[in-house]
Amino acid sequence: MDAGVGAVVIDEEGRICQVDADWSTSLGLSQETLLGERLDALLDPPPSWDLLTASRPWRGELRLRCGGAGERWLRTHLVPVLDEAGRMRCCTLMFEPLPSASAHQGVEGGSRAQLLESVADSASDAIVVARLERLEVIYANRAAHLLFGCDPESRDMIGRAGGQFWPEDGLAVLEALLPEALAGGWRGELRQRRLDGSEFLADATIFALPSPIGAPELVAGMLRDLSARQQAERQRRLAHFALERSGDEVFLLDAEARFVYVNESMHETLGLSRAQLLTMSVPDIDPLFPQERLQELFRRLLDEPSIRLETIHQRGDGSRFPVEILASHFVVDGEPYYSCIGRDITERVAARRALEESQEYLDTLIDTLPDALFAIDAEGVVTIWNRAIEQMSGVPREQVLGKGGRAYATAFYGESRPMLIDLVFAPPEAREDILRCYDYVHRDGDVLLTQVYLPRVFGGRGAHVWGKAAPLRDAEGRVFGALEIIRDITELKEAERALRLSEARFRSVVSNTPVMIFEFDADGVFRLCEGSGLESLGLEPGALVGQSVAGFLGADTGVETHIAQAIGGDKVQFTAALGRQVFETYFNPVRDPGTDSGVSVIGVAVDVTERTEREAELRQRTDELTRFTYTVSHDLKSPLVTIRTFLGFLERDIAAGDEARIAKDLGFVRNASERMTRLLDELLELSRIGRLVNDPTEFSLREVVDEVLELVAGRIVERGVEVTVSDAPAWILGDRPRLTEVFLNLIDNAVKFMGDQSAPRIEIGLERLDDALVVVIADNGKGIDPRHLHKVFGLFERLDLEGDGTGIGLALVQRIVEVHGGRIWAESPGPGQGARFCFTLAGLELRTAG
Template sequence: MISGSRQRYIVLACLAYVCLALAWIFLSDQWLASFMDLQAVVWLSSAKGGFFVLVSGLGFYFVLQGVPSAVGETTDYFSLSDVFTAHRAPHWLAYLIAVLLVVSIQIVYVRINTVFDNAPLMILFMLPVILSALFGGLGPGLLATVMAAGAGAYNMPPSGHLVIGNLANLFHWGLLVFNGLTISLISEAMHASRKREIRRRLQLEDALLELSDSEAQFRRLFQEAPVAMALVDRAGDIPAQNAHFELLFGYSKSELKCLADWWPRAYPDPVYREQVKSEWGVALRRSAKSTGQPQGSEYRIVCKDGSERVVQIYGISLLDGLLFTFLDVTESRKAEQRLKLWAESFERAQVGLIISDARNNTISSVNPAFAQERGYSCDEMIGMSVSRLFPSERQDDIRHLLQALNEKPHVVFESEHVGKEGNRFPVLIDISVLRDQQQRPLNRVAFVIDLTERKRAEQALSAAQAHSSNQQARARLAILNQMQDANVARLRAETALAALKESESRIKLFIDYAPASLAMLDRDMRYLACSRRWLDDYQLGDRELFGLSHYDVFPDINENWKTIYSRGMAGEIVRADEDRFIRRDGQERWLCWEIRPWYLDTGAVGGIVIFSEDVTARLMAKQALRNSEARMRVLIGTIPDLICLKDLQGVYLLCNSALRRLMGKGEAEIVGRTDYDLFDAEQADFFRGNDLRALEAGGPVINEEWLTFAEDGYRGLFQTVKTPVTNDSGEVLGILAIARDITLLRQAEEKLRIVNANLEERVAERTSELEVLNQSLESFVYSVSHDLKAPLRGIEGYSQLLKEDYGQALDDDGRFFVANIRSGVERMGELIDDLLAYSRMERRKLDSLKLDLAVVVEQALKEKAEEITANGVEILTDLSSVWVQADINGLSLVMRNLLENALKFSAKSQPPRVEIAFRLTDDQVIVLIADNGIGFDMMYHDRIFEIFQRLHRLEDYPGTGIGLALVKKAMQRMGGEVWAESEPGQGARFFLQLPVAKLAE
């Protein structure tokens, strides 16, 4: 298909040929006839015809060389509006040449017209018309045509007038005008076509340059992408993989040359491998037919180090292969499991849990157990003031207590809570305070235990004390037995020392296999012998200690021990029953030790013998016994239910305050009586029947009954458990009855069922709404990016054309205005990009990965290497390998912005210098980015991180005012912190705080 430009050019060339041929045919014969006879004219007509064919053929050869290449069908046709436009600059030289050519031909005509018998010779005037049109286009061609037509009319008889005398001359004159107009239009069309061809060739070159830049940018984005990516060609080879791929899986490009290398390493299980291959074959065929966003699949991939990662894989079909993207979601899945576990634990915990806001002392969250104990639903308690949980007379105390809690990390105390119905009950409260990065109180987490049962069980404590005393006696007996064993061991050691004088071999054998840690040293504290138990207890392995100094074996021994050894050398027996000792591995142990001198035959002290025994387990058992007794006392004193203890005849032995409230009597009126003395016969028979059933069953008997309290008329549903009480020999001593009020529990169960049903419906509705909102937000961001940038691209393009085409026609002010327009467009584009980046940072999902901080910093320096070299910036770095927990994209953005900030504000220093260093503090990493630039006043240290805030003029230091705000937002999203320190003229120091990544050992 011939393009529009080529077709028009050929048509115009043909029209030019027709015009020239007509002019030659009609005008040349007239010219020849003016000075030759008719026969010569006929001969010359044949000659000039052949000459015209030869010349026109040669002309067509050169003309068709300029036929433009095929361009788009949308090329505009030539029109007069392309010529007569207000902004077209006149070509004065072309017009001047047209005038001079016509005048020159008129002068030639005046000189030779007598030779041709005053013939008009119109063919002579075609020459200036053709040359003017070819040189200058339409305007000069028309000017030459008008002047030639006027000169021809002036030269025609009667000469000297513009009146044409006969029809033949009028025909020749009209042919001259027609040919001149046609040639002028054709020449202008050729000029316009040539300009369009040059313009399109330049546009094509620009497009090729943009394509080359786009390809380079794609390669850069591929290598620097924050996710692992790999290219696979049609043959199954892997020609490229980015740095994040090697960082994630550990395989370099040389190790993975094709898919045959990848499959057995990433999926060592053959069954799972075939499953993945099958699923991905189907997915890739589906994605090749689909034009939508590729769907990812989640698989387990084994890395080079043997670790397993959960990865989402996305495959995109390309012209020459496939592009795979690997998104590591291992930590996300683990975090989801942990979050689910904690949420279930919080909801299902039987202990009351509450989280409150430390700033306004309101309840943020409670678990069902806490709400049910107080007669509320969980939703009712959200936002409630913490003080409402306490009695009105204790409000001042509680207010002071909450203020004091802000200064303490943890506190445990007893108090009293008030339920929804006004009922009071004692509680044990364990509060921990959570703080923010500035150590300001943020939330309080409290475990609340209902102590009602303990208060009601105080009367039952005496019955349990006998059993507790027996346990204490047995524990003391066990301790005495252990002490006796230790004494026996020491006695055996002393006997063995005495026998040492008789048999060295027997004492060595005894020492080796002594049941206690034993060591024998001379007066120089050098080892003569030690037991295997000594080597084991002090973690010395199989080391041979004979002849070694005790101080060389234990180089960190303190002066206190040296004093004790000196006392032993002086003949004193030194001992301790419980002494704290830190082992080589850092464990804390408790020792019972004794140091005795041993004597030579002369009676002089020959050295010392050290006996030691690890009594850590014994002390822990004693402590456990004490803790058990304490817990028992707390338990009996905090049971919230109705409790009573009866003997086998049904006589009350003890009762708690709740039971007394039920009966409306004092303890003295209840103890020593039976149910028949306290209730009517029918109810007494019911209670006694349950007692007898428990005795017959030999175990707990549970029943539910409605009880009415005599004291306040309260009526509720109670669950009663009656259990026989036995001694160590199994003899039944009485009956223990515990009744718990389950009225609110039954009501809460019904409410919970209704709330759960409503909650599931609300969650489904909210989830649907959030999905719609997220989709709307994505569409809005795309629309903002497109709609804001489209006008800027138009302004930038037209200002560029104005600068290139008419820059010379503009004065200095005009060029200055054009430069300001382009600068403003560039700043507006940067501002839009920064605003969109800020918006994305606020809402996009971050991937918390383990990142090598040194690698991220080196990458940022590499990106700015050209600017650093050009400006002679001195870079000081201390890039030891430190791993942090952060989002790779967010951390890279932070480093780039801070480095750009340092380079910008230190550019005028001599020489400019930027320092980057790391510092570890516990589980945090502090990153320093410092420069020797102009600095700033610390009174603005918070303002610089706010959006659109600047401390300097835009003309001095360009920028959008969003960079540092974007840094702060990224650090907040990654759980980090950023701050700055500076003095005017002393440079600026920016600090980043990030959590240290916990690497698997």
């Protein structure tokens, strides 16, 4: 049987790894015999290794050993497949008979397609075969489908026009390179286009497939996507650039510690050229690492991923400097290498040395402090225990340093218990237990202060101590420990006790005096301030010491002049107003008997606020009584005049027997008498306010408003008024019946004076005015002329003369509000634009019910 078309694949070692079984059988060769053998078992002579690993395909004739059939020359097409590094991964050798008519028929048959598919479909490179005439794809392996974005399962790339896989200008490039490709093959980089339109750069090999009829009919292409290689190459260049420009020394060593690579920083730092360093080994620049120690380090690197150490490097001029080395181990082609990064740590070593010196200085300083001091880390382990605390506690530092479990507390209390320092790290839920161990703890930011008596210190003598604890923070502000300072204040406590006894005797005389007694110096600054008169100002004895007298009494009193007069030796008397308080003030100079010069001034201030208020109230009541007398005489006289007038008419009409006019006269008399009765009742009610007071109770704003709305419900329904009430949780402490009158009067007035409003509306709510809570009752009724707003609360003032009011209601409301520590006012843009009545109460607040 003649040798037909067949193929053989060899691996990267040149051994046969795949054979076309039918073809080998037709040659009288066993597939099992050939697998694993070198090519000289099949070819005589075999192609050279350079030819097998070349980057381009090769075509030629080779002599085939045909087993028992002898030898035969076959046309051979050799296609190497290389990896990304250019090394041969495998090589396919395709054989076909030398040209003849029968061979031509075989090429056109299906055996070639089956062969190409079986051999090439497993390749990682894309392989595409197209007809030269129309560039129609007749074969594409799996890698080609994936590279060009086609479905490898359906083989949908086959049958497509090859032009759609080229960019717009790509076909012109193909036409230019085809002659070379057909002549012997072409290789280079080409831009290709995927099915989705995206483009990519490929390493391409294009060549004509042999044809038995002579002229090539098929052209094949092998393509490799360069995107990954470009990225890898870019990363390699960047990595190399980073290594070269690194501020650290970077070098590679072989197994003998010889330099096989050094970066730019290393040869600049050492003052040696790269060429010099590449002839040297580590002991030439590192006096601390002879070969024996290096080999020990290399052995450790076999078990450890990396090792960090400090050593010394020597420059070319002989100077030395400290370095930190990070070393690791890797293997290339079976040979061990060592990657090292060296960093100049001259500044670090200097800083470390300075830190050690500073630590020694700090230790000495802490030991010479007169106050007892100790510190702990975040785990509660004692890190500092100075000499003063040794003397106080009687416990040497060797017994507590490095100890946890509150060993510091045992030194003071004989047991493990919380101390002030524990508050630094204590979670919120544990702080209460610690605070119970002390009478008080004052916090000033992060600093904690306390005083306590320690009975066990100083050999059982005991001492009153002042304690101060604070967190220790690093440069970033993180807490890494805590410090407590303990100071013996026993002598201070005894001195304070003696001073308190002396002061108590003095204060027992001064503090019970019902005036304010003070002393100030020549600069006008308080030295002393005592007396029960301070209570009216809400001040504690001594609260004004160190403050300016002029600033306290106020410049408007002319106090600076009075101070100058008193310092000059004159006695001064004047009245000073401090807020609502009024003081009758006396300055008496204190003179130095030796020089007769003024050294200070003793002052006495008597609170005359109540007397002044009573005098002002008396004047106000006198003025009000005068106005009241005039107003009452006028308003009461009006119904009396009406009664007297219609009594005369009544006598005349009775005499005349005119019953109709008699009834009319009696009606006028009755109305006038009823008006007088209402006036007298409301005047009596007004007079009672402030004298007759109900016990204060607490109730919600909504309760009293709902009660009033029920009382005026008839008028509201009759007039069709829409009422809106706020749901704010407001509560009132006061005289409920009186405050009910306030809401009743204001809401009833809002309904009564709604005018001809077609959609009457009343809103009852709350607002904030500065710090005060304000009740607002607003309507859209008749409104009030802004010129008359100041008169609405006047006694007997009636802005609407058509109404049936007495003019006392709003005066009554104002009086009730003022008795409750509030004020009331009215607002209105003008007639026909509604009005707002607003008032405050001392006992009004917002809070949750209950």
